Amino acid sequence: MAEAATNGTNGQSYVGTRTIRPDGVDKVTGRARFGADFNLPGQLIGRVLRSPHPHARIVSIDTSRAEALPGVKAVITRDDFGDQPSEFVPAGEMMMNYKDVVRNVMAREKALYEGHPVAAVAATSAAIARHALKLIDVTYEVLPHVIDVVEAMRPDAPLLHDDLFTAGVEPKPDKPSNIAKRVEIVLGDIEAGFAKADVIVEREFKTAPVHQGYIEPHAALATVSEDGSTELWCTTQGHYIVRAHCARLLGLDIGKVRVTATEIGGGFGGKTVVYLEPLAIALSRKARRPVKMVMSREEVFKASGPTSGATVHVKMGATKDGRFVAGFAELKYQAGAFQGSPVQPGVMCAYAPYDMENVKVIGYDVVSNRPKVAAYRAPGAPISEFAVESVVDELAKKLGLDPIELRLMNAAREGTKAAYGPKLGPIGLEETLNAVKKTEHWNTPLRKWQGRGVASGFWFNIGGETCASLTVNEDGTVSLMAGTPDIGGLRASLSMVAADELGVPYDKVRPIIGDTGSLGFNFLTGGSRSAFSGSMALVEAARQIKADLCARACKLWDAKPDQVEFSHGAVRPLGAVAEKAKPMTIADFAKIAGKTGGPIGGYGRINAQGAGPSLGTHLVDLEVDPETGRVTILRYTVAQDAGRALHPAYVEGQFQGGAVQGIGWALNEEYIYGADGKLQNAGFLDYRMPVASDVPMIDAIVVEVANPRHPYGVRGVGETPIVPPLGAIANAMENATGIRFTELPMSPPKVLKALRERGLGRV
């Protein structure tokens, strides 16, 4: 059998074009069903009782009055969840420990943050459920709390876990502390590197914890039958992971749990863990009725994971001709109430964009009385790279070099030994720097109080276990099933690949996201992996179909395998066979599928490897209002290596979305705590995220340095674009005001204060 290289109907290729999104009509008409849109007959409403204290021992919980309230069908507490052993497993883009997960979904010995679940009820109405929560009597022994990461590291800080001993230090500590782990990477000889430096810049930075800010709150609907069969609908980035967690926490057989991922209104990493899902199942199991639970926005802020706030110390050295010779960093990341911040990837990414011989980065994972952090786009990387990119800019100024030229001089390239160990394959950082340099944006003059900043960013990208299936229907149309929720255009991207591989029109491919009973295990949508891995699995499925059709053609035509080929959507006879047989399209085979061996389909099952890193460079112009301290983003350009953009509009959307979230992180967003350890801005009125009117159109430049490990050259693109904005904006602020801002967010009060301290602002 020969397989022609040309894909697509009549040689047309859909990959690389801007096709209509298959989920578009349902979304613009309101027909699409998100988490809270699902309902079942006889369902109950679940509500969660949350701790009002940031740190308190739970002495007792009396649910008897709530259980006696008419309409209340089930109440659950810590007693409904068996304890879990200490065991680390990969979760989302970070590691987690089941001993902590069971305590995070329902407080056990202590409440460790304001909003920590303490009990949950299911009742026949929301009003009854809310009333029932008031009837649950919890006796707390309030304990001292700690919010700030540096304060939490002090020996005399209130201790969250008396069994937490710092890992990664020798000898093993004999006293528990809030420092869960120390990690480090070392490359070369840092002292020798600094000895060669002509210029050294050393700075301390501080970033605030920020929430992913997905517009759709967490929601779950569960129903458990008498035989233990469980069905769950929820908004998630990984329904197989939800199934795994719920089965583990509730002692269920995985095969008896079926999870359907609803349409999702944003996740950005924050929907890679479980909150309501095990509670809804536990309540339904107890009540023998379906239970629906939906978080309020306040609950989302208080009880679902933001990303870490951090303190970062950076010291970099360069020679007078602009060569980076040494880089040191110390990162202290908040993990929230349980260990597991993204400090490890923060450590590994800090200097990853650069070719440096001497690097040392140390990281600390620190617990404090905040909600447990969850993944957020390129977890950990924006924080450490913000600090490094700020210092790179200062080095450029001290050396009198153009900041893009300095980055180009030190840029990591194919063959560069990354600071985290291995040599890098083909990457596109240089191309993104050159692309930005060529823009009209870079060369446009600015006025007073306006500044321009540039910064680069790195993220690894991942692959992982992935399944996808293709079924040829009786009329020749194709059903496509993927197992990772579609957050950023997966269905459109995979449909294009399927259309090209099988040579059928794009609109004849109908994609769906299958439930956990439909395909083998799929890791979640995260790490910029779903289009990369999904398309690899799909190519595998399509190749099975093509091989099957060629085999059927051989039997129909009495041909040998080398006398047929699949190209342009049809099996074609070659040589002498071509004189007696005509090409047969997929639709032709579909009509006679039953007579030639049965239904036609392919099933790709892979553990995708070879996800190439994606690097990007951002350019921003901003203006500072000296009277108010308000910062306006005037212009923004993103250049990023996509490997190959399957659907350029979606790729550009990822660039733009990441940039806007980075703008919010840099300028406005922060968790604000009072002295009482309670969150003061748990709502969008007080937690200021950028909206469309706050930002200009983000210009996107798609750089394509093909990933040689992917059949179409694809790299993941979703994470990297949130990495550079923090540094780019801080660098622009320095150019606009002459002030190096080292603390995020650069919100109006902070900017105004800094201006006035230097006699720059207007009083």
Add this chain to the structure above:
Amino acid sequence: MVLIGNLAQVTGGVAEFRLSATSVKQLFQQLAELHPALERHLEEGIAVAIDGQIYQDALLEPIGPDSEVFLLPQIAGGRSSARPHRRIFAR
């Protein structure tokens, strides 16, 4: 073969090894025999970079005779979190 990050603490500071493994499974097995304390870390999730290419959860990936291999912290998991830990190296 080079250990990155904290793994060298488990081996008493030894970070570089010359091994004759032809697959990731063999590599892990040989490391576990040399340093039994490493076994738990290898089973919990370690990424392997072979000649610059990072692999995760890829026990059967071949390793060439002159390959440069790094063991580094896993970027993200690729397996079901509910799967029980099990001994994967024959001893």
